[in-house]
Amino acid sequence: MSSVSAQQREIIERLTAAADPATKRDASEAEQASRELIAIAEDAHDDELALVAHVWLCINLHQRGKLHQAISLAQVLRPQLTDERPGTRLGDLRLELLRTTALAASEAGEFDIGIDAAEELANDPDVHTRADAAFDAAFSLAICLERMGNSWQALRVLNDVMARHGDGPPSFGMLYTLNGIVATAIGAFHRVRDLDDGEAVDLLITARDAAERAVPMLDQFANQLYRAALTGNLGEILIYQGELDAADHHLRGALAWAEEIDATAHRDRIRASIGAWLLASGQADEALEWLEQLVDDLDEDGTHSTRVRAHHTAHLAARELGWYDRALDHLTEYERLERQRTTSQLRSASELFVTRTEAEAEAERHRYSAERDPLTGLANRRRLNRVLAELNAAADEPAPYALAMVDVDHFKSVNDELGHAVGDSVLVELAQILLDGVGDDDVVVRYGGEEIVIVFPGAGADTAAFRCERLRSVIEQHVWADLPAGRRLTVSMGIASTPHTGPERVVGAADRAMYAAKRGGRNQVRVATDDDARDATPTSIPRR
Template sequence: MNSNQAVSERRILPQDPVTASTIEVLLEASERLSAAGRHLEGAASAEEALAIPGVVPVQQAHAREMLALHRLRLGDYQASVQNGLLALEFLTSTGDLLRQSRVHCTLALAYTDTGLTEQALSHAVPALEAARAGDSQLAEFWALTRASTVYGAMGDSVRGVDLGRQALALSGTLDDADASLAALNNLGDSCLEAARAQRENDCDPSPALQEGLALMREAVTMAHAQGHNFFETIALTNLVSILIELNEYDEARENAHRCKDLARANGFRKLEVNVDAQLAEVVRAEGNLDEATAMMDAQLTCPSIDEDPQLQIRLHQALYEMHKQRRRFDLALGHCEKMHALTLKMTTQTAGLQSRLLVNTLEVEQARHEAERSQLEAEMQRIRAEELDDQAHTDPLTNLPNRRALDRELPLMMDRARDLSQPLCAAMIDFDHFKRVNDEHGHAIGDQVLTTMAVMLRAVTRETDLAVRLGGEEFLLIFGNTEIDQAVPACERLLASVRDYAWDGVAVGLTCTVSAGLAALQPAERVSHWLERADMALYGAKHRGRDQIVTADD
């Protein structure tokens, strides 16, 4: 018997403090009730928190995380998986590695208990990865323990025992009594299953049984010293099973009676019934078939056994074998038929549960994919809108901002300059005799000259500046946080770059120059008046002979 430890991005309105406090109290209560093994009450607390209007995604994830664990312990695997997957979706998006590991562990157990071992493994592995990435030895211990259980259920007892040994070694570094007890018990159980598999394959099971025996004796001693009745009862149950396999019947009977007394005193009814079956196995192993038969028949009349179909199948199989051995074939056939009917019923129920779990898993996955697709479509629409906006505000030839961009960006620059008391300068720039370039060399060469000019403009601008193609061969350069005497050298470098450029490589005999007019923004000056002064300064540069700079103050 194996023991186990018990948003999309959107605008979220501030949560009412009273509501937040109420939800947190309920979630903390759910955690405490889980530790105490009171899973029905713990589930109720988590569901109450989840139903409160205004519960935020992080609280929803916490509530679903607790519900997944509580429902697992209560045997409601469908609810456990559904809540676990929903919690995991949020925790993955927030990068909470340790809680991801915890939920993965819960899901691994839920799928293992229902026979869906491949799905269980798909959670056991990331549980271990998340625990190690989160650098938590305690989380890593529980992930190793869960992985050991999964591999054991898959029939890979060697891997299951190896992982159990890793978990036991890690538990020695932790100051956690439950972890140490669970590590001993689970590894002992894995050794028992490995020994049974070895016996079926005609291999010697003794080494595995001896290892398991030592582990279970240590677990019983530790649990008794700590007064942990539940762990002691489970450890005794496993110890009895190993002693039966080793033919140590007197010691097995002694520990079984001790286990039964402990189970009865603490109300562990299911464990008490299981011990009765073990006592009957001891009697049978000793050759007292009539006494063993009477004990098992009595057990089958006990109402509480209806809750444990696996135990019923074991009893019917044992009774079938004993009656057959005594040549009581009618009785043997009756137990055989009951055993197969129960097996078929259990198989059918398990298959139905597996189907529902897989459907739930697919539904959660489909919902996640649809949400991701919606987000992707929204992102594509946003990108497309930005592209269209960029196209509307960008000159297609030079890829510089256009007049529409100027109308949008310049007021913002002016507001910033006013708020920070920073100066602005505007430079109107125009090619000299550009018509001659088009006439003598063609419009294609003219376009190449303009694109080259755009590169030069970018070279003299900063992030705080704005370079715009106004149209034709005319450009505007706005210098942010720049005085007029600072803008002049920048324009001079630009004029020199145009003048000295190897235009002959663009077209034989081609030469180009530009003229510039500078104007500083005056306090309370209108944009139109400011740019008009820069344009008048440009006209002055043209009038004085071109290839030069004139400021509006000249």
């Protein structure tokens, strides 16, 4: 990044505050601020700020209802953020971009893009450990499913993530997940309202329960967009539960909030609900005029579901007034839009359908990739945890095993003298030696840096020591491809085993034994002593 003046820095700070979707109030101003921030960042050669501003622009375009522009930009940005992990600025933005992509694509009927983004979120390793990542993934997948016509599967996904993480402290992810339950239950209600009165009533109760749980969070997170969306959804629920005065209060407030921040898509959805309120209040003529104005205002980039509801309610209003030609026009357009949506849903479902065998094979490929060290091809710590969990699965009588901690002697000198590329080459070569020298059931894990763990299922300490001594000898005599002629490498190994050492201390005991081998002169194998087992730092015991 080139140096920037104090004046430029002040401009960047002002535009950052205006463009950030988490702090903005007016979506049109945020969109413009994003564009200006991109230009300044690119002039200053600040690549990270330019990328952040582009993601913010994508989110702001979506919130303004410019769905196809948001989708096109998101598809350009996603490859640039593929390797970013949650917990960093760009990593968290990646999650937000994927969620925005899934939402915008689903609302625009581009379900293949939406599902692809939702699946990328679902396959993120942090989904299993971080509640916010789990909420992101579930919400994105559920919205795709709901827009594809499967509201019930969407509700199952959302209720499942709430069952797993809903007892935690209130969070923004919990807020939008609850709002997702509200919106999805309302969508299911519209699908069954003329078919099953009992289920329709239950869906409204589900939606209202989730809305009333979420409303108190609005003040805590102060997000005007979700205030408009959630309050508008609650107003729509109240219409169909017959509480028209309360519905009017919520809808008018939601419309004012949506207009204040220029949230076009949400504003139009609320306008459609106000049309339904006018009809339910006995004002069919005002409802028809209101809805026909809404239809005229909707552009081609608008939300498909809002257009469908507007024509459907306008048809009901015109029919109640006895204006059958206008009623037929709206019914015809409503049915055309429904056919269009159904065709798009079926086509996307067909393209996305996989057999159980294909799904299981793909899941296994994902698991294999997630459990491998990318440099050496050895298993990583995630695989180690799974292996130990399987070995420790029987609480009363866990399977015995031995564990060796392996460390390359003086490896730092290889990196310092010959460079990290040579160091990496040595690790890859070492990994292959170990893999060739262990049994089919043994697991070789890159534990970190030049440290490697070997798990010997069913073996005792003596058996593991014999195997490790053989490996140590092979490594000592090996001629390394990228090391200078005559330069040898050695390893120090420490071994611990269960049940002599408790499973919570076996890694620590092996580590202590390895360091004892280092202190004893290196290039040797040591078995953990009783003192090593007693003094080892305990670790959590992986369980299935």
